[in-house]
Amino acid sequence: xxxxxxxxxxxxxxxxxxxxxxxxxxxxxxxxxxxxxxxxxxxxxxxxxxxxxxxxxxxxxxxxxxxxxxxxxxxxxxxxxxxxxxxxxxxxxxxxxxxxxxxxxxxxxxxxxxxxxxxxxxxxxxxxxxxxxxxxxxxxxxxxxxxxxxxxxxxxxxxxxxxxxxxxxxxxxxxxxxxxxxxxxxxxxxxxxxxxxxxxxxxxxxxxxxxxxxxxxxxxxxxxxxxxx
Numbered sequence: 001x002x003x004x005x006x007x008x009x010x011x012x013x014x015x016x017x018x019x020x021x022x023x024x025x026x027x028x029x030x031x032x033x034x035x036x037x038x039x040x041x042x043x044x045x046x047x048x049x050x051x052x053x054x055x056x057x058x059x060x061x062x063x064x065x066x067x068x069x070x071x072x073x074x075x076x077x078x079x080x081x082x083x084x085x086x087x088x089x090x091x092x093x094x095x096x097x098x099x100x101x102x103x104x105x106x107x108x109x110x111x112x113x114x115x116x117x118x119x120x121x122x123x124x125x126x127x128x129x130x131x132x133x134x135x136x137x138x139x140x141x142x143x144x145x146x147x148x149x150x151x152x153x154x155x156x157x158x159x160x161x162x163x164x165x166x167x168x169x170x171x172x173x174x175x176x177x178x179x180x181x182x183x184x185x186x187x188x189x190x191x192x193x194x195x196x197x198x199x200x201x202x203x204x205x206x207x208x209x210x211x212x213x214x215x216x217x218x219x220x221x222x223x224x225x226x227x228x229x
Contacts, residue, residue: 007222009155014214034128035079036164042072042181082204085195087112099137110147128152160225167206
């Protein structure tokens with residue numbers, strides 16, 4: 001449950017973002033780079049609705065797999081903007097994500113932006129991330145400052161206002177659900193294929209939804225936004 005203070009922070013952050021977009025929302029969206037971490041499993045079962053299959057009356061239903069405790073998974077850190085994916089970094093086995101580790105990823109991100117998005121660093125990157133302790137650690141924030149990224153205000157406990165959480169990752173997981181992968185490399189190939197199959201409009205739409213959600217958050221006085229299609 002959100003506290004009154006947390007609701008107020010969500011409203012204030014939403015107002016700040018809308019004010020930023022008020023004159024020329026397109027130019028602001030073009031400057032945004034956002035990203036987050038997510039676990040991707042070697043096998044994620046379909047939801048009950050997704051796995052429904054027709055079968056002839058009197059015949060046994062099709063067999064369905066369950067996830068074993070030993071099923072593998074890997075953590076992907078994905079950064080993207082209105083044009084597409086900029087960088088995907090996969091955490092090494094048995095390595096802990098620390099502020100120092102995240103700072104090295106931000107260094108990779110800057111290099112990837114320089115290579116793939118000519119002129120974006122010059123215009124100024126508006127960096128949107130959540131408030132995870134690793135993201136807000138001193139070493140990570142120092143890296144952001146060093147690379148010239150300007151942090152956008154993001155309220156605590158607000159996955160419904162984070163494009164990776166309400167848009168990019170759910171669509172990725174839905175696409176991979178029900179498919180079985182034998183190892184991490186197969187998962188990585190599937191992730192890459194998923195994103196390569198999307199055009200620029202797909203990614204722009206994901207960021208543009210943040211404008212609608214900011215308005216909705218204000219209308220709801222800071223309450224969570226219910227799941228939307």
